[in-house]
Amino acid sequence: MTVSLFPRVGQLQPVVRLRGFSRAFGETVVIDGLDLDIAPGEFVALLGHSGSGKTTLLRTLANLDQADGQDVTIPSARAVVFQDSRLLPWKRVWKNVVLGLPGRRARERAEAALAEVGLSHRVDAWPLTLSGGEAQRTALARALVREPQLLLLDEPFAALDALTRLRMHELVLNLWRAHRPAVLLVTHDVDEAIALADRVLVLAKGRFVAEERIEAERGRRTASVRDLRRRLLAHLGVTAPSGSYADAVAGGGAGLLEAAE
Numbered sequence: 001m002t003v004s005l006f007p008r009v010g011q012l013q014p015v016v017r018l019r020g021f022s023r024a025f026g027e028t029v030v031i032d033g034l035d036l037d038i039a040p041g042e043f044v045a046l047l048g049h050s051g052s053g054k055t056t057l058l059r060t061l062a063n064l065d066q067a068d069g070q071d072v073t074i075p076s077a078r079a080v081v082f083q084d085s086r087l088l089p090w091k092r093v094w095k096n097v098v099l100g101l102p103g104r105r106a107r108e109r110a111e112a113a114l115a116e117v118g119l120s121h122r123v124d125a126w127p128l129t130l131s132g133g134e135a136q137r138t139a140l141a142r143a144l145v146r147e148p149q150l151l152l153l154d155e156p157f158a159a160l161d162a163l164t165r166l167r168m169h170e171l172v173l174n175l176w177r178a179h180r181p182a183v184l185l186v187t188h189d190v191d192e193a194i195a196l197a198d199r200v201l202v203l204a205k206g207r208f209v210a211e212e213r214i215e216a217e218r219g220r221r222t223a224s225v226r227d228l229r230r231r232l233l234a235h236l237g238v239t240a241p242s243g244s245y246a247d248a249v250a251g252g253g254a255g256l257l258e259a260a261e
């Protein structure tokens with residue numbers, strides 16, 4: 001299927017543009033002629049079964065993999081957060097955050113990014129002393145400090161427990177609202193995709209098989225279970241203000257994966 005492409009009247013140029021993008025490993029075609037545009041500041045979720053090619057696509061955009069001279073435009077200011085934090089254990093948290101960046105005001109910049117993810121108290125910690133959630137927050141700070149135009153999230157919450165995941169979703173939405181990078185989130189989780197994204201794409205066997213644009217505000221679920229869920233979450237210490245992720249998931253999934261099959 002053809003997904004939404006630019007230019008549309010009055011809209012900005014896309015930050016990501018793929019045309020007929022394909023990728024094969026030996027004889028096996030993994031990505032099969034994809035066209036994709038992502039607008040500045042747009043939050044796109046990419047759903048798909050295991051092996052559908054999600055990570056291959058994301059790695060291409062991260063430029064970690066060969067684009068084989070194809071028609072691919074991606075911004076130079078981009079950052080990736082993976083499922084595991086990939087912190088260097090022999091460097092303190094703040095040094096991990098600014099790793100590879102020019103030294104001037106590095107500590108200051110790391111502290112500011114760590115403050116944004118709620119880790120001011122862990123600036124000098126060693127990575128091995130961090131909880132899973134803290135390690136992913138550090139990975140987000142490391143991405144943020146690069147001021148990305150494109151933020152690539154490869155199942156960054158998948159290894160976290162459910163409550164930490166909810167907190168991380170709130171954090172990512174807050175960071176996205178504050179900085180407005182374009183985001184491509186790879187996930188298996190339909191609820192997560194619906195709750196976070198402006199647009200959800202479904203990938204199957206290397207092709208897009210569905211595109212859902214979500215116009216409604218985040219937190220648009222009206223089911224009565226919402227209030228109960230919010231109360232229970234509040235009891236567990238997770239604040240879920242109206243319009244939050246927790247509201248959004250309360251309505252349940254939309255069966256996008258089933259629809260794709």
Ligand SMILES: Nc1ncnc2c1ncn2[C@@H]1O[C@H](COP(=O)(O)OP(=O)(O)OP(=O)(O)O)[C@@H](O)[C@H]1O
Nearest residue numbers: 025026030048049050051052053054055056057188
């Ligand atoms: N470097 C590689 N060499 C050979 N095959 C590969 C390579 N990388 C990926 N593949 C194959 O490409 C297909 C798509 O892999 P990919 O990791 O993109 O899927 P995915 O949708 O991200 O899956 P998952 O959700 O399980 O992470 C798989 O069949 C995988 O085995």
